[in-house]
Amino acid sequence: MRALAAAALLLALALASGLSLVWAREQARQADLGIRDQRDRLQRLDTEWGRLQLERAALAARPRVERLARERFDMHTPDSGEIWDFRP
């Protein structure tokens, strides 16, 4: 009777251990999926950051800024007679 009880206990423990292994694997998988999601997100953000930097560079390109300043805002490069220094 005692032996039977011990065997049952061991069986239960073995089962629990097996189930916990399955559970742990599942957790690892989930965590790995999470990492992969974050890595994909990092890549998307890298791509977007690169795109935004290029966009900024295109918008701030010297020829474009010069053209806008001259044409849209009617600005010109000041001659030395037009520059005054107000610094104390």
Add this chain to the structure above:
Amino acid sequence: MRTAWRGRFAQFLLLLGFLGVTAQLVRVQVVRAPALQAEARSQAVHHVRVPAIRGAILDRNGAPLAVSTPVPSVYAAPPEVKASPAQVRRLAKALDMGAGDLRRRLASSSPFVYLKRQVPPRLAERVEALGLPGIGTVREYRRYYPAGEVAAHVVGFAGIDGHGLEGVELAYDDTLSGHPGQRLVERDALGRDIRTLRITRPVERGQPLRLSIDGRLQYAAYQAVKEAVHRHHAKSGMAVVLDPHTGAVLALVNVPSYNPNHLNGSSAAQRRNRAATDALEPGSIFKPFNVAAALEEGLVKPGTIINCEQGLMRVSGHRIHDSHRMGRVTVRKVIQKSSNIGAAKIALEQDNDELWRHLRDFGFGLQPGTGFPGETRGILHLPYQWQRFDRATIGFGHGIAASALQVARAYAVLANGGVRLPLTLRRRDAHDRVDGERVLSRRTTDQIKRMLNMVVSPEGTGFRAALDGYRVAGKTGTAQKPGPGGYREGKYLASFAGFAPVSDPSLVAVVMLDEPDAPYYGGVVAAPVFRRIMAHGLRLRRVPPQPGPHTEPPPVPMRQASGNDSADSQGGNVS
């Protein structure tokens, strides 16, 4: 009895069956286990290389000059590819390549081939939608150069594998490229990643690099040189702008240039950074260093009288000409009018070794120290090789060779009060100490500065470099170019080098135009370019112009609409 026999027989069969199963179990699990496990691992577990993103290159204000961004590349693992001829045709169409070419690549025996690298994301999606086994996409980084041709020679470019091939991309490749990582992943039968087992090597992203270049000044200098090359039909042109107090290279321009985003169609000649790699005979812009050496040794004074022989002199049987005939004039006038004979006589006054040492101190025959690949040290022969005529010609900048970068550095010595600094392409912070070396006394430097200021006066050869509101110092150069069998008729290097403002120089600039059409004088073709670059640069650096006698008083400042402080209303009362 019969039933008992049957039972026994069944028992025996079962036992045999179990024994067989057990034997196989032992064979697989124990005997062949190591081999089978290795096989399973090699099928399911893969090392995956994780590329490192390349660091950006920024100008001194943080504007991007080179940026990397992830793009997909399509690859195939030929042994795993299973595709029908129709599928291959569809794939070829998606990739926009010939079906025959594609089949050849798929027939390759290597485990990994790129089918098409750095493709648009849409194309990669179309390929993935086909869902062919053994065909996939990986992430790579593509390099973009927003400044394009304007800064092409400084920035250089990187190859498709992300390693620098030219310019700063090559010089600072270690900093920029970082280190790729490695992951151990488990894959299913279809080659999809199941999970990452471990990261064998973490990715180290490349470090961004901040250059000393000012993108705005670079653009202004490029435009100025490009227009001048076009107007005077010059073969090429270059400009270097320095900060004399830090040795920072603020702009470095070569024309013709190329677009680093589309390398095809640009020649090696276009890609050469001539301002750093080509040693040229500088001609008259070299004279101030000869004169500075003589002044420093006390052999002449600014007022010493030199006989310029009415424009023709013979040294060791060779003739030396002046384009502007003069008689007995001061050393100041020799510089102001750029007399070859005067400069030759001053050089002949000096000792070979002393003159050589002083020229070396100005950085001739030494690398400027930017670390730029292929940076030349020019040619400065050893003094025992100098004959009398050699010394005379070195006096006016022939028989030696220097790059535009070296000439700029030598002028920076004059602008920096006689202290020579190593040049740099990296932005230095205010607290970075730069170890300079005093090579010229302050007194000599001041004397030379005054002479160079006279060059830009209405009587000097460089009057076209004069700027309203600033005192400019500089020197013109018109050097006949050497060719096989002597100097070539009509082929000149027109140049202008100088700095401003004289009292506390903020910028040093050198402009050279190679083989312009007549009039080919440095004072005519190069000085206006210098003037334009300086005007722009001094404004960018907020050096205020000195009001001249004709300057109008400042206009009444515009009032802010929201201004309601007392000072403002008081101002209103006074007027």
